[in-house]
Amino acid sequence: SDQVKLRKAIGNLVFQRLEGEDSGEHAHSADDGHEHGVTMDQGKLVPTTSAGAPMTDGEGGESPIVAINKPLLEAFNAMWDAASSLEIAEPKAAIPHMKLALAAIERARSAERIYLRGKPPVVIVDVAKVRLVGKDTGQVNQRAAREALSPRDAAREARLLAAALLLTRDANAGRDSLALLRLETITDAPRLAAALNDVLEVVRRGGDATASLIRARRMLGMGARSDSLSGWRGR
Numbered sequence: 001s002d003q004v005k006l007r008k009a010i011g012n013l014v015f016q017r018l019e020g021e022d023s024g025e026h027a028h029s030a031d032d033g034h035e036h037g038v039t040m041d042q043g044k045l046v047p048t049t050s051a052g053a054p055m056t057d058g059e060g061g062e063s064p065i066v067a068i069n070k071p072l073l074e075a076f077n078a079m080w081d082a083a084s085s086l087e088i089a090e091p092k093a094a095i096p097h098m099k100l101a102l103a104a105i106e107r108a109r110s111a112e113r114i115y116l117r118g119k120p121p122v123v124i125v126d127v128a129k130v131r132l133v134g135k136d137t138g139q140v141n142q143r144a145a146r147e148a149l150s151p152r153d154a155a156r157e158a159r160l161l162a163a164a165l166l167l168t169r170d171a172n173a174g175r176d177s178l179a180l181l182r183l184e185t186i187t188d189a190p191r192l193a194a195a196l197n198d199v200l201e202v203v204r205r206g207g208d209a210t211a212s213l214i215r216a217r218r219m220l221g222m223g224a225r226s227d228s229l230s231g232w233r234g235r
Contacts, residue, residue, distance in 0.1 A: 007079040010072055010105075075104035153220045156181065156192070160220075164213050167203065175203050192219040 082097035149157060159181055167174030182196040195216035202209040 004083060007076060007083065010076045010079070013072060069108075071104045071108035075101045075108065078104060149220060156185070156189075157217065157220050160196075160213070160217060164209075167209065171203065175200060178203070189219070192216060195219045 078097045078101035082094040082101065085091070085094035085097065159177065163174050163177035163181065165174075166177060178196055178200055182193050182200065185193040185196065195212070195218075199209050199212040199216055202212050
């Protein structure tokens with residue numbers, strides 16, 4: 001059955017971790033001449049002492065490898081008990097052992113995740129060796145000069161800044177100034193008018209209009225677009 005196959009797989013996994021070899025659940029015994037750290041005792045895997053004798057409950061001396069794989073040993077033994085109940089047609093008696101096996105397998109999965117906390121290693125760099133070996137020319141790209149605002153846009157910028165300052169003292173008066181500026185820019189500067197509308201919406205809600213005012217100021221000088229040329233078509 002699937003339960004038997006899973007139990008054998010867990011047994012093989014335990015022996016692989018202890019010996020580095022693939023071993024079935026019936027391939028090892030206490031007197032086979034090998035030091036495994038575990039032995040088969042009435043169908044179950046039992047940790048052994050350094051002398052090879054089965055270890056009793058509460059007895060110390062198990063190896064670190066056996067201690068790490070102890071959840072797998074518990075899962076194997078619980079599945080063996082469950083199989084014993086299933087063989088005599090008592091599935092209800094097998095359920096508790098299956099739950100114990102599942103819990104042990106989950107503990108084994110969690111034990112695989114080891115997180116080490118500590119200071120990361122210091123990267124040692126030979127400064128004298130790497131100094132001045134780069135290929136940076138030291139040249140930077142020149143920034144394109146921005147065109148100066150037209151007298152009309154400069155006047156609008158001054159009105160926008162004055163309205164923003166007025167908002168801090170009289171919100172209603174500042175809102176009226178922005179609304180008037182928006183009406184004047186709908187035709188020739190629709191982008192600026194849309195940005196000013198966003199500012200007005202924020203002011204009506206009582207929010208912080210700083211970001212909206214910055215966007216509106218950046219729209220200055222961007223007039224209406226008119227496509228005077230036909231679209232370019234590649235060959």
